Amino acid sequence: MASIFVAYSFLLLVILKISTPYTLARTTALYLVSCLLPNLALAQAFTVSAVTPTHNTLAVPRAASVGVTFSQAVGNSASSLAGLQVFSAQRGGKLAGTSTVAGSTLTFDPLRAFKPGEQISVTLTSALKSTAGAALAKPYVYQFTAAATGGTGSYTRAPISRWVGLSLV
Known part of the structure; x- marks a missing residue:
């Protein structure tokens, strides 16, 4: 995209140098800028649009998948799929799994x-x-x-007689 912009800029400079009358050069340059630059803005960058689970969510179901939606269709090459990496703090590294693309x-x-x-x-890499x-x-x-569901525990209250006679200093 940058190379197209450089080519258009060069073309404008050539027109300005070649054109004898200043107004013709200016008019031509303004016309080219008004026609060509809006089309450059239409090109959309490849960015993240949404993630699932969302940022900093607590209690995500333990069997959940990680989903990322992008502004454009995702390439299905092995090198592209390697750009999505999922890490575990408890397991100390990258998690094994399968990545799939759908649009x-x-x-x-x-x-x-x-x-x-x-x-x-x-982590999503370039x-x-x-x-x-x-x-x-x-x-x-x-x-x-991930959700911390389940588990057992019991609470037993100590008898008050156990604490009688203790001084809190």
């Missing part, structure tokens, strides 16, 4: 369910590419926490 959505299904209360970090070949505009990182 503009990339989904990661972990091989094993998240541990109760596990903190998960998701290795991710759109079907048009555009790399992710900027890296993206977020985290969430």
Whole structure:
């Protein structure tokens, strides 16, 4: 995209140098700018639009998948899929799983369910590419926490007689 802008800028400079009358050069330059630059703005960067689970969510179901929606369709190459990495604080590293693409959505299904209360970090790198070949505009990182469901525990109240005669100093 930058190379197109440079080419148009060069063309404008050539027109300005060649044209004898100043007004002809100015009129031509203004016409080209008004016609060509709006089209450059229409090109959309490859960015993250939405994530599931959302940022800093607590109590995410332990069997949940990680989903990321992008502004453009995602390329399905192995190198592009490697741009989505999911890490566990409790397990000490990258989680194993399967990444799949459906249009503009990339989904990661972990091989094993998240541990109760596990903190998960998701990293999206510039290795991710759109079907048009555009790399992710900027890296993206977020985290969430798996649900800490279940568990047992009991609370037993100590008899008051146990505390009689103790001085709190």
